[in-house]
Structure formats: C-alpha cells, structure tokens
Amino acid sequence: MRVMVLVKANKDSEAGVLPDQKILTEMGKFNEQLVKAGVMLEGEGLHPSSKGARVRFSGRQRTVIDGPFTEAKELIAGYWLWQVKSMDEAIEWVKRSPFQDGEVEIRQVFEAEDFGPAFTPELREQEARLRAQSQKLKKGS
Amino acid sequence: MTTSDTHRAIDAVWRIESPRLIAGLVRIVRDVGLAEDLAQDALVAALEQWPESGAPDNPGAWLMTAAKHRAIDLLRRNNRLQRKYEEFGRDLAARLEGAAPDLDAALDDPVGDDLLRLIFICCHPVLSTEARVALTLRLLGGLTTEEIAHAFLVPEQTVAQRIVRAKRTLAETRVPFEVPRGADLAARLSSVLEVVYLIFNEGYAATTGDAWIRPALCEEALRLGRILGGLAPQEPEVHGLVALMEIQASRLRARVGPAGEPILLFDQDRTRWDHLLIRRGLAALARAEKLGGALGPYTLQAAIAACHARARTPEETDWARIVALYDALAQLAPSPVVELNRAVAVAMAFGPAAGLELVDALASEPSLEGYHLLPSVRGDLLVKLGRSGEARAEFERAASLTHNARERTLLLERAAACPRGSAHP
Secondary structure, X not given: OEEEEEEEOOHHHHHOOOOOXXXXXXXXXXXHHHHHOOOEEEEEEOOOHHHOEEEEEEOXXXXXXXXXXXXXXXXXXXXXXXXXXXXXXXXXXXXXXXXXXXXXXXXXXXXXXXXXXXXXXXXXHHHHXXXXXXXXXXXXX | OOHHHHHHHHHXXXXXXXXXXXXXXXXXXXXXXXXXXXXXXXXXXXHHHHHHHOOOOOHHHHHHHHHHHHHHHXXXXXHHHHHHHHHHOHHHHXXXXXXXXXXXXXXXXXXXXXXXXXXXXXXXXXXXXXXHHHHHHHHOOOOOHHHHHHHHOXXXXXXXXXXXXXXXXXXXXXXXXXXXXXXXHHHHHHHHHHHHHHHHHHHHHOOOOOOOHHHHHHHHHHHHHHHHHHHOOOOHXXXXXXXXXXXXXXXXXHOEOOOOOEOOHHHOOHHHOOHHHXXXXXXXXXXXXXXXXXXXXXXXXXXXXXXXXXXXXXXXXOHHHHHHHHHHHHHHOOOHHHHHHHHHHHHHHHOHHHHHHHHHHOOOOHHHOOOOHHHHHHHHHHHHOOOHHHHHHHHHHHHHHOOOHHHHHHHHHXXXXXXXXXXOO
C-alpha cells in the first residue's frame, strides 16, 4: 500500500528559514535509508504559505485568498509518498525520522480496490470516463 | 500501548530490520539457516520483553544484541555451533563476543554489503529456481512461508521443504558469503535479476487466485529491485530491470476491464496508467543508459516499454524506435517471440506488408507451433491488407489454439467480422 506522509509547517518553515546543515545532513541520511529500503517513491518540500493561495467555494462563487495563512500547525511544509506493507511499517519509519519537534501525519492513499463492492463496474467506468474527459480538457487548454 | 499494538509494532520492526539482521548474522556465523534461527529467537525475545519494557530506541541494534547473546548461549551448549566454532576457531567466538563498536558496525553496514551478499546467496545458481524465489521472499521480503505458499498456489509444506532444502544445500556446498567479482559477477547478477523478475511476473501474469496475489508480489519485486538499485548502483541492468518493472506496473490498473476481462495495450485507457511509476521508470531507464556500454536485455525491454509509456495516444507511439530496439534485442537474446513482436513493430512502422513478410518467415518455427498469437497477428495484418478471407481463417485458427475463454470469444468475433470469400486484392 501507499501512504502519504505529511510534514506539518512550523514557525521557521513558514518564515522561509531553511534548515541548518546538521538537520539537512540527518534528513539526507534518513532519505537515503528510505530509498535503500525500497520504501521511498517520491518526496518534496513546499515553499511557505506566503507564496501560496487558496480558492474558496460557495455555490458558483470562487474567492481567491492569497497567503500567508496563519494557522501554522495545520499547514503542510512537505510530503513523502511511500510504498509500505502496512500502516505500522509507515509509523515505524516515521519514528526514525530526525525531527525534533512538530508533527508528522500519515495517511493511506486510496486505491480503486479500497472502494470494495461499492466501487461497482459502472462507477469504475464513470471514473474512467471522467479521467478521459479531464485529459481531453487538459489537451485542449 | 496495548500488547497487540506492541505486537504490530514488532511486526513492522521485523519487516524493516530482518533482512539486515539476518545478513549481519550470516556474516558472523556463516550459515544462512542458523542466522535465520538466531534472528527468529531475537524476535521471540522482543515479543516477550517489549510489551513490558517498551520498544527500545534502536530496535535493530537491540535485535542484533539479543541474537548474539543467543548465539553465545548456543555456542556453549550446542553441537551445531560447536562445529562452526571448530571450523572458524576462536575467530567466531571473538566475533560473537565482539566489543560494542563492532556490534554497531555489524548492524550499521552503511554500504549494504552484507545485504547484497545475502541477496547473492539467496539467488545462488546451486539452488533450483523455485528454491531461490522462496528463499529470497522469505529472507529478504520478510514473507512468511504461508504467504509465499498462498502467492504461488502451492501447499505451505512444499514451500517449507524448499526453504529447508535450500539452506541445507547452501551449507553443504559451502557457498561463500561474498559479493562475486570479475567475470563471475555478470552471471551471478543475472541469476539475481532473473529471480526478481520472476517474482514480478508471477504477480503480473497471475490470472488465478485472489486479488491479494497480483499487487503484493509485484510490489515485493519492485521493492527488491529498488533495494538492488541502491546496493549496486553501478550495474546498468539493475536499473534496466527496475525501469521495466516500474513501467509495466504503471499499467496494472488499466489492464483489466470492469468485468475482469484483459485489456490489450492499445485499447487501454492511458489516463489510468500510474504516472508516478512511469516517471520513476523513465528515471531508472535514464540511469541505466547513462552508465554507458551496450544496453542489456532488461534495459532494452525497458526502453521498448518506455516508448509506449511516453505516447499519450497509441498513434503517438514511436514505432521506428521500437523496431530498432527489437533489432538490438533480437541480436542479444534471439527468440521467436521477440521476432514476432519485432514483426508487429515493423508493420506499425513500415506498413502491414513488411510485417507480414517477417511473420510468414516464422510460420515454420516449431516453438511457435500452437502459439495462438502467431495466427492472431497474421490475421490482423491480413485484415489491414484487405485479404479478409485469409484473415478469417487465421482468426479461427487462433481461436482454436487459445486457452483463454475471453480471448477465444474476441478472436471469433474478429473472424465473424471478416467478410467470407472476399477475393484477394
């Protein structure tokens, strides 16, 4: 199964302060372990929310809100996508990461199989059609 | 934490640590079976102690220490280790009693040499292919005997027997615990890659059994391939195999229709391909190509798969490049099946007549006798050439040869769609 590991923002990451050499080295080592264990699929760090934007929906109306956003703990500073055998394996790997404070959240990525019987052939077909349409839209743009 | 929480956490630690733990122990005791027993004993100790004491900060080092204590106990009481002791003299005792820095070193294995040695031992040519696969999944994938049996649709007893015999063979033939060098390396590496690809294909091609099999075996093979990529980064064919598996796996969910019917490459909804895996596959292929030298068979197959992966629609496929790659593959690893694939590519690149010429040259190939894809491909080309009467006969022949009911239906439909008795143009 795949999990997305979400690293929450903190004051430093939101202020655009880059991690110091020691943390970067430790993080590099940890990433290398993940790669060597065949767990790491991809991972990226994100710019602070001051460079981001939100779009809020209300019926047909769309409102664009520019960053920064205030609730640092709820913001994401980076993510990994991992291939693991179980949620427990993901938890065990996260425990080994070099973070000293803050919080990391692990979420399981949905696969078509997870929908079980509720994801009927018709729904699959519908999903396929939607994907095909969105692809056409992308090409058209 | 409840006891069951702790047990699940220990399972996860085992999954992460057991290959390195066993690899480190094999280096010390020089016996795969004994190393696995010691590692298992350490696991039992963890199951007994961690629920009380909590998980240690460095679980890997804890397990290694526990395994070594167990080995020392055995050394004092047990003939099995006593024999090893005599073989290696005081050396073994010294290694077991080793000071703390040595202990860390044993587990640290920063280059991963122990792990690489373990992979080479599990895939050693003295073992049968089935034994290599079982041992690799067991020691490197951390799969239980039951899981392996389940995946290969054989009784658990059979798998257990294979593993026991494999360990005995390794001990009796005194297979050295080393990374092969020089001329030996190429042959041994190809044995390793063969095992990994076999595991992948077992998952990829599985048409029977429950849904668990396919993704789990493919994922396991991919993980092993990615690990190998980290351990032997200078070997182009390792990256070639990883690229091939990543790209093939990217099509897993597009290969089967809503009713479970197989969907061929050209009919697949390409938006359902896994673009993360494609990206990873193309990156691995680039690594293989960058290492230089003539491309090996896995890298060539990956390059062919990549031509399809890069095409957003079937029409965008770079057929001329695929023909060139099949030419190279046919030279390196000639086989009638490769020839047939090359003929299809030639037909797509240079027209059906050119393809038909190559297919006809294969008509007398004994190994393709009874292979339904030969008449099926021929029928396809004949349709394109407007020779529908002949095409109809080929589709009917293909339908009579296939063992797959859905495929038979499809071929008979194609036969029926060819107007009977149309004259040759």
